[in-house]
Amino acid sequence: MIDPTLIIVVIGVAAFAISGVIAGARQDANILTVLVLGVVTAIGGGTVRDIILNIPVFWVKDFTIVWIAILSSLLAFLFSSFFRERIWKILRYADAIGVAFFTVAAINKTLALGHTGEVAVIMGFITACTGGILRDLLTGRPPLVIASDELFVTPALLGAILYVLLLDIAPQYTTQWSVISICFIIGFRIIAIETGLQFPKWLQMRPGKQAKK
């Protein structure tokens, strides 16, 4: 039987690779540049996760996942011209899917190493966001994770907490809780994108006059 975490990782990698390729569109990048962006976005989060957890980086041991990232990037490159008008919306959707699947995969891996639920929440969040942060930094944009007008951090963070809590209550339903948490993160994020959902005013920063710097 196929390891469910593997399926989750593959979907997450493909989604992030696509988002990386789309991000390259802004620079009128060529095929190799977008390949690099796709692969970095796809494997960046997991790389940082393994480094922080002090375990061998996953793709150094098994290169398969990098081939999946390369293939997804090439397909995204080929089909990108079909989506001209909606390309920036697709970036955000692909990002949401990648975030959701990586959060769950990273929490599974962290808990399997015997770390606490708090550490698992943080690792899920870091893994999910780092690929997209690297993508945005490489393409010279303020990271979507912070700069985005819509809620971005909230679905990922609440989804990570939800998944760890559900696993704590009933550890035997890993697959069900995975599906629920992934749907929660994607659904919450897409609703936020579509409706421009915002926190109430009193939970937002009210800075004074913007300093010049």
Add this chain to the structure above:
Amino acid sequence: MIDPTLIIVVIGVAAFAISGVIAGARQDANILTVLVLGVVTAIGGGTVRDIILNIPVFWVKDFTIVWIAILSSLLAFLFSSFFRERIWKILRYADAIGVAFFTVAAINKTLALGHTGEVAVIMGFITACTGGILRDLLTGRPPLVIASDELFVTPALLGAILYVLLLDIAPQYTTQWSVISICFIIGFRIIAIETGLQFPKWLQMRPGKQAKK
């Protein structure tokens, strides 16, 4: 008795968490976004330090410090509206305090692992600056460490060298040297902020005509 390094780390974490929250003000961030900024700023430097030193990352073993970062961030969020006008000055002050305390803490940790004084100076500097660099990159600003008009690098670097030299001359006075070095870094940096202190012209870069890129 409480470990003096622990006190130093806690103050550094709190100061950086506050600076991270303030940095979020630019994006009209919500409470969870600033929480992420605060925590990343607070634990980013120490995380990179432990990764480079090839030892387990401190917060994976003991989550307490992350709770301190979360709590400091929430408090900074609540009180941020009281400081509207002076908020950007507070960012620089909090940053100076964080830099000073983290420099000393990282040097202590690096020397305790048996590394040389040179490595300790570099690790002190990296640990002190990385949190703030991550904060600035996440909020889409050129890192304060390089872009700042005032002297930034100088106090941290000279303070790190001073502390390692003092420890080399008289290792038994760790606490005294810590206090002196922390005061040196904070004092030097604040004087630089307040007076616009600059290097003499011949120690500054004189670039030719700025290229378009």
Add this chain to the structure above:
Amino acid sequence: MIDPTLIIVVIGVAAFAISGVIAGARQDANILTVLVLGVVTAIGGGTVRDIILNIPVFWVKDFTIVWIAILSSLLAFLFSSFFRERIWKILRYADAIGVAFFTVAAINKTLALGHTGEVAVIMGFITACTGGILRDLLTGRPPLVIASDELFVTPALLGAILYVLLLDIAPQYTTQWSVISICFIIGFRIIAIETGLQFPKWLQMRPGKQAKK
């Protein structure tokens, strides 16, 4: 006899240190700021390489290479004013040289650890590009690796693949293949800079109307 990889690393470190110092010119940086930029650019790539490969970071064990980076940075600072007009071209040339030498050095190190050719190609590419990426992020520029109009990724990536293939065919000619691959990367990149070489249209991204964000 001197280890050829050591010579390669030293030249790469010096070239990247110079490019880091030049990048500092944009901020009217002082001598210590450019020193930091030079050293980070020079040792950043190798640091990330060793972290991903899960081996002790090279400069923590042997500080010599950092002294070379510091010395190169100081020399670059002293002589920078002689190159006013051509300073941005020199940045790109120094970067090309650093990329070429670091690609080969990192592939040698990765293969010596028993990893596969695919991993070696990726590690060569990451090591070669990370120093420059850190330099560009610290100075608030979109990384040259992606934003550059000329071909940047292509020479480094193809050079890495070429070197691994040559080593696979005839492992006994390490030195010859090193020289050929380094010349290939530098030559290809400089031709791309001088002629404005581009990929054919159908291998470039054709994004739709640029979104506002």
